[in-house]
Amino acid sequence: MGKKYSILLVEDDASLGYLLTEYLRMKDFDIIWEKEPAKVIDLIQNNRFDLAILDVMMVRVDGFTLAANISKEYPSLPFIFLTARSLKVDVLKGFSLGALDYLKKPIDEEELVVRILSLLDRLKRSSGHIDENSIFNIGMYRLNSSTQELFFESKVVHLTSRESELLKYLASHPNELCEHKGILETLWGNNDYFNRKSLNVFVTHLRKYLAQDPTIKIENVHGRGFILKTNLGEK
Amino acid sequence: MGKKYSILLVEDDASLGYLLTEYLRMKDFDIIWEKEPAKVIDLIQNNRFDLAILDVMMVRVDGFTLAANISKEYPSLPFIFLTARSLKVDVLKGFSLGALDYLKKPIDEEELVVRILSLLDRLKRSSGHIDENSIFNIGMYRLNSSTQELFFESKVVHLTSRESELLKYLASHPNELCEHKGILETLWGNNDYFNRKSLNVFVTHLRKYLAQDPTIKIENVHGRGFILKTNLGEK
DNA sequence: AAAAAGGATTAATGAAAAGTTAATTAGATG
DNA sequence: CATCTAATTAACTTTTCATTAATCCTTTTT
Incomplete structure (x- = not known):
């Protein structure tokens, strides 16, 4: 430990x-x-x-x-x-x-x-070291990043490590811009053309998983990065 | 300071x-x-x-x-x-x-x-990254230059990077003349004929976004630059 | 007042970025 | 080595956005 x-x-x-x-x-x-x-x-x-x-x-x-x-x-x-x-x-x-x-x-x-x-x-x-916290509430979802499980209502989806890492990264900074650079350097260690392509693929995966709760969304900021928005539509 | x-x-x-x-x-x-x-x-x-x-x-x-x-x-x-x-x-x-x-x-x-x-x-x-001041109040509008969002009442407009940078620049010097040169060198890195044309296009965009609050306005000073005027009509 | 320069506005263009789905590669497991 | 899984790469479509162009309007200069 x-x-x-x-x-x-x-x-x-x-x-x-x-x-x-x-x-x-x-x-x-x-x-x-x-x-x-x-x-x-x-x-x-x-x-x-x-x-x-x-x-x-x-x-x-x-x-x-x-x-x-x-x-x-x-x-x-x-x-x-x-x-x-x-x-x-x-x-x-x-x-x-x-x-x-x-x-x-x-x-x-x-x-x-x-x-x-x-x-x-x-x-x-x-x-420099990443925080150990492993449970994240994301709208109606809950992520356990140490087991890579994503819960929604009574269902569980097993995420791959990349999916889980990415969601954890985004969920650690909800409603803030997460720049490509930061994401890529944290998850992949460097920031090149191909990893960037990979990132897009995983964003698509996550969006599919998270589609059932309309109050959250992964938004893109063209040329900059992504934002995990929570509380959409709340007053 | x-x-x-x-x-x-x-x-x-x-x-x-x-x-x-x-x-x-x-x-x-x-x-x-x-x-x-x-x-x-x-x-x-x-x-x-x-x-x-x-x-x-x-x-x-x-x-x-x-x-x-x-x-x-x-x-x-x-x-x-x-x-x-x-x-x-x-x-x-x-x-x-x-x-x-x-x-x-x-x-x-x-x-x-x-x-x-x-x-x-x-x-x-x-x-490491000191969250640069990223929120600007502009009349009844509010700009979050980090997420490139412009809020008005309950609505949100997503700005492009150039739009957001320009508005941020103007909002950082409200009621002061922002010379072409300064704007162009900050946003574009240099100051040539075509970039200046571009600048005009973005000023038009911003004016359209900001049209709903009559107390603010982007004014031109012929041959010099632009001013973001606030508090118009106040005594 | 005419000419010239600067500015405003709208639209067209093209390149880059993002989104998506599928194919491929690599690594693990048995 | 066959099988499975997951990450990467590829191929392709769609979207986004800065730039450029075209046109009209305004201000300044002569």
């Missing part, structure tokens, strides 16, 4: 540190807990982290200074703050340093986890 | 809505405040937003349901929740619906702004 996310927790408070470490580990993160801010840069140098969680109020060094150092050396490492200080000026400072979130104590572990996952999933997605 | 971010605020509480609208507008966001959840989908259809801010507890519809509807039709529109309910289960639900953040009342406006900016700046960076 998906690889574990790897997280660096910098927290000099023993009980909170222990609690979070255990909880996050239970939630299937790879987590390293460092109590000593001075050792952090070294740690980052020798490991690959997806995210750093920094306490703002630590005894030896404050989290802001630490964050500044980290992002100077490793600007691509995302980080969030954890803090008892919920002074407004601190929140603003946290974000101005480039933090992706700023959580106030008392920390709710579950909330921490969903915030972390929301952040990391989004980062992963934006860094 | 980066482009303004465009934000949809859905909030049925008049005083909070007013406060946030004014504050965000002051902070240089383009903001549309909608009190009526039922009208939201329509608004999204007719505008381009960078972000939606949804109140969770509204009288008619709850924000979660609204969010679910929005992200079904427009999954690429990012949204965050704003709420008095800080029940843990709600926070979790909010994120599970795909929210990018979940802010608890009382809202600190400054914090709201830095969180919004943090989100949007990151989205912009990651999405």
Whole structure:
């Protein structure tokens, strides 16, 4: 399955540190807990982290200074703050340093986890990889792109992989123009005359499958691409 | 001079809505405040937003349901929740619906702004293609230059690429002289006798499309270029 | 006022794009 | 190797749209 996310927790408070470490580990993160801010840069140098969680109020060094150092050396490492200080000026400072979130104590572990996952999933997605979501509602149809099945009322049609990929692509951007280029590069890896011809064939296939719901339609924009329109005729 | 971010605020509480609208507008966001959840989908259809801010507890519809509807039709529109309910289960639900953040009342406006900016700046960076401003209001018409659609009342006209590009160019400089040279070089890449003839043909097309609103008009300035005049007849 | 240049409008043309159906190729499976 | 399946290619039709042409109208210049 998906690889574990790897997280660096910098927290000099023993009980909170222990609690979070255990909880996050239970939630299937790879987590390293460092109590000593001075050792952090070294740690980052020798490991690959997806995210750093920094306490703002630590005894030896404050989290802001630490964050500044980290992002100077490793600007691509995302980080969030954890803090008892919920002074407004601190929140603003946290974000101005480039933090992706700023959580106030008392920390709710579950909330921490969903915030972390929301952040990391989004980062992963934006860094080029396709989203894993496999169920798409398309008008009265439903596509399961991992089984390549298209449901309508009680019937099921098994799509071929190309058909399914194309429909998934369109359904991921409903009511938006999907340019030829984007489609071809995503599905075929390149954009040449013949693949373009292929694309037309698959659009025809999909239109045939989707013909039973008049509120949706694959439209062509001459010379540009296709749009999957939903909600046609709604007021 | 980066482009303004465009934000949809859905909030049925008049005083909070007013406060946030004014504050965000002051902070240089383009903001549309909608009190009526039922009208939201329509608004999204007719505008381009960078972000939606949804109140969770509204009288008619709850924000979660609204969010679910929005992200079904427009999954690429990012949204965050704003709420008095800080029940843990709600926070979790909010994120599970795909929210990018979940802010608890009382809202600190400054914090709201830095969180919004943090989100949007990151989205912009990651999405590669910053959705060029593609919606233009032209009198009673509305152009979506990305899908090449021109809306008037409930009707839609599909423009050709040239028509759409030209109207976009004119609408980007309303009430200003657009010189032949500029138009031709932008749309055709060069400025010769035949392209100029072509330009005239497209101006005629656009005039025909835009004929139903007497408050706008494409005027010619002899020997120089064209002007898209808006607000004609207003005092 | 006549001539010349610019502009508006409509229609004809031709090339490219899209749509469709069918044939072919390639890859898998047994 | 025979069979099946799915992607690609081919062949052909239809549609779309930018360009060009033709004609008439308007503005500017002389």
